Amino acid sequence: MTLIARKLSAILQQIRTAEWQAQRKGHSVELLAVSKTKPTIDLIQAYQAGQRHFGESYLQEALFKQKELSCYQITWHFIGPIQSNKTRPIAEHFSWVHSVDRLKIAQRLSEQRPAHLSPLNVCIQVNISNEATKSGFSLLELPEVIGKISCLPNIKLRGVMAIPRPETDFSLQKAPYRQLYQAVKALKKPELDTFSFGMTGDLSAAIAEGATIVRVGTALFGVRN
Numbered sequence: 746m747t748l749i750a751r752k753l754s755a756i757l758q759q760i761r762t763a764e765w766q767a768q769r770k771g772h773s774v775e776l777l778a779v780s781k782t783k784p785t786i787d788l789i790q791a792y793q794a795g796q797r798h799f800g801e802s803y804l805q806e807a808l809f810k811q812k813e814l815s816c817y818q819i820t821w822h823f824i825g826p827i828q829s830n831k832t833r834p835i836a837e838h839f840s841w842v843h844s845v846d847r848l849k850i851a852q853r854l855s856e857q858r859p860a861h862l863s864p865l866n867v868c869i870q871v872n873i874s875n876e877a878t879k880s881g882f883s884l885l886e887l888p889e890v891i892g893k894i895s896c897l898p899n900i901k902l903r904g905v906m907a908i909p910r911p912e913t914d915f916s917l918q919k920a921p922y923r924q925l926y927q928a929v930k931a932l933k934k935p936e937l938d939t940f941s942f943g944m945t946g947d948l949s950a951a952i953a954e955g956a957t958i959v960r961v962g963t964a965l966f967g968v969r970n
């Protein structure tokens with residue numbers, strides 16, 4: 746067993762435990778392996794241990810890995826900042842985008858999604874801690890933005906993604922996720938079934954508050970340089 750296979754197994758165990766502690770259904774949370782800056786050999790090790798969903802933040806790096814790994818049945822998620830002149834390759838080469846932080850980005854992704862592919866799965870990024878340095882919509886903007894993005898033809902709006910300010914205390918970790926989860930549930934749109942919440946440092950708190958996808962890099966692949 747490789748080190749990455751052992752780490753993968755430990756993270757999946759942590760996810761199953763958190764689901765159980767939150768009285769959630771087993772396997773209601775999906776692990777997204779965040780492989781940015783890591784070599785393709787690391788992705789192959791995770792793949793061979795059963796991992797299928799991978800998240801990347803940097804477009805050129807992601808496209809390079811996709812070419813190298815074209816024989817593998819990987820579902821690719823884009824989770825990084827998006828410049829509007831980079832939307833076309835993202836629309837062409839990914840199944841999911843978690844980091845839609847402007848209306849214009851959503852419109853371009855919809856226009857540029859190739860017709861032969863299924864609609865692009867999209868999460869709206871929400872700046873839940875209202876940090877000036879972080880991108881994303883505010884909670885107040887959410888209803889209007891969801892309404893507008895839901896109408897775009899080649900996008901399937903699936904839910905929200907958040908990166909709250911890092912906290913070590915469990916209840917402080919949970920608070921922003923709870924607030925966002927409740928704000929989305931209040932809209933009563935059952936098609937919004939995805940809560941991309943939680944990373945290495947706070948995945949159990951995120952699962953306690955409704956995460957359906959946790960995005961884990963460091964715990965799986967080690968610290969990034």
Ligand SMILES: *Cc1c(COP(=O)(O)O)cnc(C)c1O
Pocket residue numbers: 779781802824825908944945946960961962963964
């Ligand atoms: C890098 C990154 C992650 C993974 O963070 P870790 O703390 O290494 O697990 C998750 N989400 C986003 C958006 C990221 O950029």
